[in-house]
Amino acid sequence: MKSTFNYIAEIFKAIWSLLTGMKVTAKYFFTPWNNVTQQYPENRDTLVMFDRFRGEVIMPHDEKNEHKCTGCGICEINCPNGSIEIISKSIVNEEGKKKRIIDQHIYHLAMCTFCNLCIKSCPSDAIVMGQNFEHAYWDRVSMTKVLNRPGSKIMEGVKE
Amino acid sequence: MAEIIEKLITTDEIKTDEYLVNMGPQHPSTHGVLRLLVKLEGEIVHNVEPHIGYIHSGIEKMSEALSYPQIIHLTDRMDYLSAHMNNEAVCLCIEDALQVQVPERVKYIRTIIDELQRLASHQLWWCASGMDLGALTAFFYGLRDREDILDIFEETCGARLTLNYSVPGGVMFDIHPNFQAKVKAFIKKFRKILPEYDKLLTGNIIFQNRTKGVGILSKEDAIAYGVTGPTGRASGFSCDVRKHHPYSAYPYIKFDEKVGTDGDCFMRWKLRMDEMRESLNIIEQLIDNIPEGDYALKMKGVIKLPEGEFYQRVETARGEFGVYIVSDGKKNPYRVKYRSPGFSNLFAINHIAKKWKIADLVAIMATFDLVIPDIDR
Amino acid sequence: MTNEQLIEHLSAAFPDAVVKQGKQYPEITVSKEILHAFMKNLKSDTKLAFDYLVCESGVDYPAFIQVVYHIESTSLQHFLIVKCNTENRETAVLDTVMDIWPTAEFHEREIYDLLGITFNHHTDLRRLFLDDTWGHPLRKDFKDDIHVVER
Amino acid sequence: MAFEKYDFTPLTQAIHKALIENVSPLLTLIIEWTIIGVLFLLFIAVFGLLLVYVERKVCAAFQQRLGPMRVGPWGLLQTIADFVKLLMKELITPKSVDKFLYNLAPFIVIIVPFLTISVIPFAPGLQALDFDIGIFFVTAVSSVGVIGVLLAGWASNNKYSLIGGMRSGAQIVSYELSVGMSLITMVILAGTMQISEIVEMQRGGWFLFKGHIPAVIAFFIFVIAGTAETNRGPFDLAEAESELTAGFHTEYSGIKFAFFFLAEYINLFIVSAMATIVFLGGWMPFHFGDWAGFNNVMDFIPGLIWFFMKVFGIIFLIMWFKWTFPRLRIDQILTLEWKYLLPINLFNILLMATMVLLGWHW
CATH class of the missing domain: 1.20.5 (Single alpha-helices involved in coiled-coils or other helix-helix interfaces)
Known part of the structure; x- marks a missing residue:
């Protein structure tokens, strides 16, 4: 029972x-x-990433097209994957002295692991992490970027 | 000839038809590129042979060419669900070798992030093993709640998965001003959701039948196979590194080491559920008491470890993670070895899956919580 | 047992072996002839009871390859590092400990794969990660022009 | 037989009359067959696609998602797009399959719903075949489907498929019993196997209420066994995704896969329709005692709508099962059948028979 x-x-x-x-x-x-689903491409306008979000390395320029990069190459040394290449050139300044400045700051987005070591090690805070996360390209050539804009020059007062 | 036939009929191995099935490298329940060569008789598993190496990325070899701050970000990619614990292990090892004391604030921050990471990992484990057992809805509930933690990470650490938040001597950034409020809100919310998890699966009769008494790992076997973490603790192997070899802020707080008895799938499940509650307790103890101070020590530009060998163990979400660094005094390590928990845990599967059905093998794998890059490194 | 007691006990029990206090844990270096017997003793001796092999790693040195065993006792809570060197790098042979700790089977397969140490009496010594076309990558003289890019 | 407000009999009679007056009887028969065939073909295609869409949306809602949203408004055209994609996909026949059986299996699987659907009364007068052994016909024909599944599992020459096929065989053969027996319970109550009469008998009240306790038990058993018979979660062992990748239809692609897919959903419809007919009064509106006003309002809704409302109710219930429960193991499934459902069912038949003999039902 x-x-x-x-x-x-x-x-x-x-x-x-x-x-x-x-x-x-x-x-x-x-x-x-x-519901928690977000309709992604439609909500692009309202989608704000957190300011620390590591999307890509960018070099901020001010309105006079000036940046802070001295071309010292510390970011290149600190990068674990070789995604940064610094090409510098020599110029002669007004005082007649020879000086090395940045020619091209090349950034290979395809190789970057977004570890933040380059930004952390930069002595003049010339590069920062951008919030753009849409990194789809048609070819890999466009994933190699030159960070300093053409014709830009170094900001005055940046310690060498 | 007659003899051979006689032998064939009488030998146990030939009497029934066994066949081999490749579970993986592309299989929904291996959670990655793990390949299990399963010997089956009908539905009964006779032997499981793991074949690994499909995503062996040579992190140990790569580390030999990188400087110490650089090797940390590679550990994110091993056990990506306990990225911060891995980072912390390497940092602690380096700090130990350099004999520097990190500020108290760093210890607190690291521990909180550790526990958040453990929660996130267990949430993902919860939902993924629910999916393995056929409850697909659980998968989405787990991911939904994990999203809150990932948002906290994104705001403070700058990344969601590969945090790279610990650096030798501290953490990369100070905590975000919103951090404490957000974590508290999350704890409050998650405490309400946890009973729902139990209602959906833990108490479910189908689920209990699927897991209770299935795949029993005895304590002796757990120790012999080096099965650690919640998986080992479910078998009664008290192996919590946080308790036995406390690091960071763990010495300052009160928490229970959950140790199970049965060692079956249900115990492993329940133990992780209990651990989630314990993690919430730990965070609650720490979150209001983060001391003021620096968030990182000022370290030299080039970190060179003194000559010698250093070993550091931490508790990740999967078990005991060990870092063994051999240094020859240069800026690159001479040899780095990672003792990953998944590697040891994986090979106990063959021992316990025998004589169970193929569906049970899936349940066993689900409750072992394997992360394949952690195994392959 | 504390570290000091452990060192004392070990040096009394094994006069041949070199015992010293390392940076964190006691370290003992044994010769490859007595390795297996020594390890067996470590586990069976009730005063030592090292029943948990945490980690087994190989390190390639210029003259020899070293295998490092991190062993813990779960009941007595002490920790020991055992080191054992192969004779030379060309004929790197050691005895297996997989009959003492089953987990060593796979750690040893990994070491065999990556460093090329052959373990005697290992029941299933196959490569674990890589396929047969590879050398032994964790050796310092490993050269691979296809997969390794040096800056 | 009292005519309903929304009876289709005059319409069908008129078509038949018009045909028979103008063409020979043989041609009439052929034309009528063609019309019915085309209608069912269309119905299965459209309803299958609709069910796939409903399933996606329902599962999305359970999981706090939105489901398909991109193709058409609210993703309405998603399943059509998927169907077009499946039609255009290459039909891959793996090298070492048993070609004849491999190609035969999807057709066997898809034929079954076509056969069963013919006895289902969608609305008054809208039933293709009205046997006096309708219930028996349904149980007999629906078990043919398992042959298709077994053939697919065997002929694919894939171990996963084979395990899936065998599981499915064991499962369906056992659960046939429960489905049959719970139907028999209701046949005892109704005293007939003719489906139109069963529906007609429920004019005064649905069998679920008329037969009270045994009918409720039979209903639950029927829904559980029906879920198992359609190979849906938590009984989706045959295609258990996390164990067998896709089970018996692992090796099928394109339209052949679509056949399996469609058959699954149509079977779901048929199980729900049978539950509706036998337990919930088919197209009969819901009446409550002698509330004349309420009953009149209910009568105002056409029978066709009533039928589909009930069907969708049960479909929703079955989907709810699938999206809540974990999957059972093969031995547990058989335990559930042989240790629980079958004894309860036998007891239930006895109970029902006693009840009918003593006239306890109302």
């Missing part, structure tokens, strides 16, 4: 456990306004 009772009790317990599970899913089914 007891085993029969247990058998029936077991069935009802099992059904109850199933019903509690169904209650959880039903709760979410009937509250569709709590």
Whole structure:
């Protein structure tokens, strides 16, 4: 008799456990306004990334087309993957002294692991992490970027 | 001839038809490129032979050519679900070798991030093993709640998965001003959601039948195979590095090491659920008491470790993670070896999956919480 | 057992082996002839009871290859590093410890794969990660022009 | 037989009359067959696609997602796009398959719903075949599908497929029993196997209410067994994604895969329709005792709509199961059948028979 009772009790317990599970899913089914999906390309305008988000390395320029990069190459040394290449050139300044300045700050986005070591090591804060995360390109050539804009020059007062 | 036939009929191995099935490298429940060569008889598993190396990335070899701050970001890519614990292990090892004391604030921040990472990892484990057992909806609930933690990470650390937040001597940035408020809000929210997880799966009769008594790993086997983490603790192997060899802020806080008894799939499941609750407790103890101070020590531009060998162990979400650095006094390590928890855990599967059905093998793998890059390194 | 007691006990029990206090843990260097017997003793001796092999790693030195065992006792909570050197780099052979700690089977397969140490009496010594066309990458003289790019 | 407000009999009669007056009887028969065939073909295609869409949206809602949103408004055209894609895909026949059986299997699987659908009364007068053994016909024909699944599993020459096929065989053969027995329970109550009469008998009240306890038990068993018979979660062992990748249809591509896919959803419809007919009164509106006003309002809704409302209710229930529960193991599935459902079912038949003999139902 007891085993029969247990058998029936077991069935009802099992059904109850199933019903509690169904209650959880039903709760979410009937509250569709709590849905978590975001419609991504449509919400581009309202989508704001956090300011520390590491999307890509960029070099900020001011309105006079000036940057802070001295071309010292510390970021190149600190990069674990070789995604930064510094090409510098010699110029003669007004005082007649020879000086090395940056020619091209080449950044290989395809090789970058976004570890932040270059930004952390930069003595003049010339490069920062940008928030752009849409890195799809048609060819890999476009993933190699020159960070300093053409015709730009170094900001005055940046310590060499 | 007759003899051979006689032998064929009487030998146990030939009497029934066994066949080999490749589970993986592309299989939905191996969670990556793990290949299990399974010997089956009907549905019964007779032997499981893991074949690994499909994403062996040679991190140990690569590290020999990189400087110490640079090798940290590679550890993100091993066990990507406990990225910060891996980072921290290398940092602690370097700090230990240099004999520097990091500020208290750093210890607190690291521990909080550790526990958040453990929560995120266990959430992903929860939802993925729910999916392995056929409850697809669980997968989305787990990912939904993990999103909150990843947002916290993104705001403070700048990345969601490969954090690279610990650096030798501290952390990369100070915590974000919103950090404490957000973590507290998350704890409050998640405490409400956890019972829902239990309702959906843990209490479910189908789920209990699938996991209770399945794939029992005894304590002796757990120790012999070096199975650590929640998987080992479910078998009664008290192996929590946080408790036995405390590091960072773990000595300052009170928490229980959850140790199970049965060692079956259900115990492993329950233990991780309990660990999530414990992690919430740990964070609650720390979050209001983060001391003021620097978030990083000023380290030299080029870090050189003194000659010698250094070993550091931490507890990741999967078990004991060890870093063994051999230094010859240069700026690159002479040899780096990572003792990854998944590697040891994986090979215990063959021992316990025998005589169970193929569906149970999936349940066992789900509750072992394997991350393949962690195994392959 | 504390580290000092451990060192004392070990140096009394194994006069041949070199025991010293390392930077963090006691270290003991044994010769490859007695390795297996020594390891067996470590596990069976009730005062030591090293039942948990945490990690087994190989290190390539100019003259020899060293295998480092990190061993812990789960009951007595002490930790020991055992080191054992091969005779030379060309004929790197050691005894297996997989019969003592089953987990060593796979650690040794990894070492065989990456460093090329052959383990005697290992039941299933195959490569673990790489296929047969590779050399042993973790050796310092490993050259691979196709896969390795040096700056 | 009282005529309903929305009876289709005059329409079908008129078509038949118009045909028979103008062409020979043989041609009439052929034309009628063609019309019915085309209608069913269209119905299965459209309804299958609709069900796929519904499944996606329902599962998305359970999982706090939106589901397909890109193709057409609210993703309405998504399944059509998918179907077009499946049509255009290459039909891959793996090298070492048993070609004849491999190609035969999808057709066997898709034929079954075509056969079963013919006895289903969608609305008053809208039923293709009205046997006196309708219920028996459904149970007999629906078990043919398992042959297709077994053939697919065997002929694919793939171990996963074979395991899937075998699982499916064991499962469907066992659950046939439960489906049959729960139907028999209701046949005892109805006293007939003719589907139109079963529906007609529920004019005074659905069998679920009329037969009270045994009918409710039979209903639950039917829904559980029906879910198992359609190979849907939590009984989707045959194609258990996390274990067998895709089970018996792993090796199929293109339109052949679509056949399996479509058959699954149409079977879902048929199980729900059978539950509706036998337990929930088919196209009968919901009446409550002698509330004349309420009953009149209910009568105002056409039978066709009533039928589909009930069907979708049960489909939703089955989907709810799938998106909540983890999957069972093969031995547990058989335990559930042989240790729980079957004894309960036998007991239930006895109970129902006693009840009918003593006239306890109302």
